[in-house]
Amino acid sequence: MLLRGAAMHYLKHSTIDMDLLAGELVISRATLYRMVGSRDALLGEVFWAIGRLFLAEAAGEATGAGADRVLAVSRQFAELVAGAQQLRQFVSEEPQTAARVLLTTGTPVHERAVAAQLDIFETAGLTGEPAEMRRRAFLYVRLMESVVYSDILGMREIGFEMAEPALRALLPA
Structure with a gap:
């Protein structure tokens, strides 16, 4: 219930205002922070819940x-991330928090x-030594973060096409 309420609040406001959210959930601010x-x-x-939905849609x-x-x-x-207006607004208004x-x-x-990327590798049939696959997934996610959150990292829009050769190089043969 709390996560659903927080997600709805975020989608409405493109941020989370803890005072306002506590009021919407009819709990005290102290209770909200304890929870x-x-x-x-x-x-x-909230971001992970949205990210999971995006990953499921992308995989589908x-x-x-x-x-x-x-x-x-x-x-x-x-x-999907590029089209997520609330996320773009949040990143623009609160880059350090983002x-x-x-x-x-x-x-x-x-x-x-990283764990989700390992699952994507496995579902696609890419396998290898577990520690090596984890390193590859870590690097793959970092590179994807550079693409989808380039503005946080101080670079205006890095297109997927530019990163694709590097992403492909991280995948086991």
């Missing part, structure tokens, strides 16, 4: 197998993205 820990943690949960639309399938999922995911939540270990978003 979620911090605004960053709650944002991380992707075709092919192997490296081509992985790249198709990634391309579609990048397009960087902290999306790109660091302050929340589990990045770690979950």
